[in-house]
Each structure stands twice: as structure tokens, then as C-alpha cells.
Amino acid sequence: MNLKYLTDTELLKELERYVQQERQLSIKVLHHMREVDRRRLYSDQGCKSLFDYATSKLGYSAGAAYRRVQAARMLGEIPEIEEKIQEGLLNLTHITDAASFFRENKIHKKEEKKEILTQVQGLNKRETNIKLHEYAKKPYVRMIPVALSEATITKVELWRGLRPAIHTPDELIGDALDIAITKTERSRNAGSLKKQVYQRDEKKCTICGSTHNLQYDHRQPKALGGENVVENLRLLCFACNQRARIRAGL
Template sequence: MRLNHLANKILLSDTKKLAGAEREATVKLLHHLKEIDKRKLYCDLKHSSLFAYCVHELGYSEGAAHRRIVAARALAEMPEIEKKIEDGSLNLTNISLVNQFIDDPIQKREVFKEIENLTKNECEQKLFEITGKEEKPKDKKKRISKNKIQVAFVLSDETMELVEQLKNLLGKEMEMDQLIQFMAKKAIESVEKTKFKQTKPRQSLSPAKVGRAIPASVKRTVYGRDKKCTNCGTTHNLNYDHIIPYSMGGPSSVENLRLLCRECNQRGRIKAGLRAPPKTIRLF
């Protein structure tokens, strides 16, 4: 697009109109995201979260996706901020900053009034004044090769002392990568023993012998078979879900159980016309 033929005043005027139209379009987008979030529609596209949908389907960067989701949820809580977003006195960056500092919706309402038309830096300073909080260190990770990720995070003195104590007990020099791998493997072994207990595995149990409570052997078999949400593939917030609902006579058997994440479980209930929170059995 060539604009060199436009007079200066027209170029400035058109640009201002476009910025206003962009903000109006942003508000419409936030309303759409809010409704998609409510219906959990991203699960139909095999995404585990609204964030994944925004990144992979809408093409937003991770930061841009996060800001829009935070703003959409703020808009759901406080419809009055819509006009402020449209006229530019509240921007998505500052809304996201408020969300980092403040949880209470009532306090957020008051703070939004105080940060109107502020730059990001001014907004941060105002939030530090209001809350008295120190800046929260952010974990950072960056891929530096095909199979290596550089991670930076802040540890408390207590945590660092525990790490050093473990290194001393092991009695050998270990790189941090090796130490974290060692701790993760031990933690996984411990959690799996607690989660499944130590019973002999069985492929299935007859419906007559299995009630609502799922035996450890059945849990172990289902988890070993699925390992992730059978709809979207995530490994987070997994539940044991009855394919044929227990309330409709579905047994707690290997054949009638699957792993679903919380979001996909809720989406299934919405599609079935069941709006109440699912009575699922969490892994932990």
C-alpha cells in the first residue's frame, strides 16, 4: 500500500480513525473470546485452553494472547471498562499489569480509574504505591539449541539451602540439570506409588464389583493406557472420566474410563446440556 500521495493532515486524520477502529475491533474480539471461554469451544478444536487457541488458531504471540485473555475476563467481571478500552484510556498492557498485582474485583475497579491514560512505566509505579508489593521475579526460559533450554528463576534462601543439602548428601558433583532430573524422577516415583498404591494390575473389573470409587488397579491401567487427555492431548489437570456417565449406569471399569482434562470434561458436559461442575475424580 502506497500512501505518499496523501496530504499530511489527511494521513494523520486517517491514522487516528484507524486507531479508533482498531480499539473497537479489539473490544468485539474480547467479547468473542469471553463467549468462547464460557462455552469451552477451543476443546472442539483439540486445544486445552483459551491461550492455546489464541496462539495456534488466531496466530497471536504468547504475550499478545495473554493480554487479550486477561482483558476478556476483566471485561466479563467489569463491563464498565468497555468504553475505556474503546476510547484508549485503558489499554490491554495496563489491564494485564493490574491483574498481576490485584485479585479482588472491587479493588480492581478502583485501580482502573487511577491508571487511566498512564504509560506502562507510570502504571507500574502507581501499582507499587497502591499495593506496597515488590516486583515479582519472573521465570524465564529460552531455547538455545535443538535439545536444550536455558532457564532462569529465583530461589528463596531456604530452597537453595535444601538444594545444597541434597547435593552434599549425594556426595558427588552434579550439574543443575542432572540434579533437577534426579529430583523429578524421585518425585514422580513417589507420586505414582501414592496415587496408584501398590496393588497387582488387572485389565478390568466387572461392573458388579466396581462402584463410584475407582480401584487403584483400574486407575493405573487407565493412566498407563491414556497418559494424557484423550481429546486435546494435554497432561495438565487430568481427571478420570466415565464415558457412559455413572449416573446413567456406567461402571467404573477400564473400558468405561478415560482421561480428560478439566476443560474438555466441562466442554463435554456443556455439549450434553449439563452446566453443573463435573463430579470427576482427579488424579491427585
């Protein structure tokens, strides 16, 4: 297949058309698998299950076979999803994740399943799982293998010593990150705050106009409850700042 001579527009159009056809074909595959399942034809083929048949006879990988078996059964139960698959709103991953969610949470009613599938349309895998867990009012927990150096493990242990009220590794790491995020955001905001004041005051003392020894002054002193916001800050030179402090009795 030589695609070199297609224009960019033609290339994109063709690709979209093939993706559409691919979805139509997947739906056909699912319908056929469902019928094979219903007739239990896999046992005639010497297979224990539809999954077994899909891996050993159809050549799917375990994951691909599992997703198709789940989707074929879901399609039998909720025919409305066919249209959503065709439109690309639901894919095999959505359906597989929803199917295991239904099993784990003992969701049996067709209407409820339909409602949940509607909610995950168009979401990516992670968003889908967060949505499903929200629905079940359970926190979404993912197992991720992480390689930690001895140095990091030592830090985690140190942190555990500093925060004895926190127990699980998840809470411990979450707690440390909360503190790190707050601190980083604060220093970043302080940086941008100063920049804004510097620009607004045109790089000079707001009293005498000097451009030397400039300092950031709180109009209402921090000690008197003055806030760290642009409106309460101004540029002053060292001399004007000293005078202002004396006047304020600080």
C-alpha cells in the same frame, strides 16, 4: 495502498480514524474470545485452554495471547472498561498488569478493581507498575539483566568493602549513586553559582572596579557560617580581597 497523494492533515486524520477502528476491533475480538471461553469451544478445537487456542489456532504470540485472554476475562467481569479501552485510556498492558496484581494481592472486590484500574488510566507500563505497588504499599522491584565488566564488578566489591553496613546489591548500587548524584549536583551548582555572581557583578571587582585577578569572596565568611549562595558571594580583586580579609580579622 498509495498514501503519497494525501495531504499531511488528511494522513493524520485517517491514521487517527484507523486507530479508533483498531480499538473497536480489539474490543470485538475480546468479546468473542470471552464467549468462546464461556462455551469452552477451545476444547472442541483440541485445545487445553483459551490461551492454547489463541496461540495455536488464532496465531497470536504467547504474549499477545496472554494479554487478550486476561483482557477478555476482565471485560466480562468489569464491563465498564470497554469504554476506557475505546477511548485509549486503558490498553491490554494495563489490564494484564492489573490482572496479575489483583491475583498476587488477593484483590477480589469488583469495586476495588475498578478503582485501581481508574488510577492507572493513561499511564505507561512503568508508571502503571509503580502506581500498583504504591497501592499495595510494596516497593516496586524490577529484574533487569545488566552486563557488568570485570572492572565494574571490582568497583562494586570495593564499595561493598567501604560500606559494610549495606548488604543487598540494590542498596549498594543505590547508595553509590546517591553519593555520586549529590557530588555531581553540588559541583554543577557551584559552577552555575559562580557564573551568576560573575554576571551580576559585571565581571569586575565590586569595590574598586578592577577586572584583574578576580576572586569569589564570601561576604559573610564561610568560617562564620556564611552560606554558599549568590547573595553571599561577590567578585573582588586579589588586593581588595586581601584588605577585606584583614579587616574581618581572618
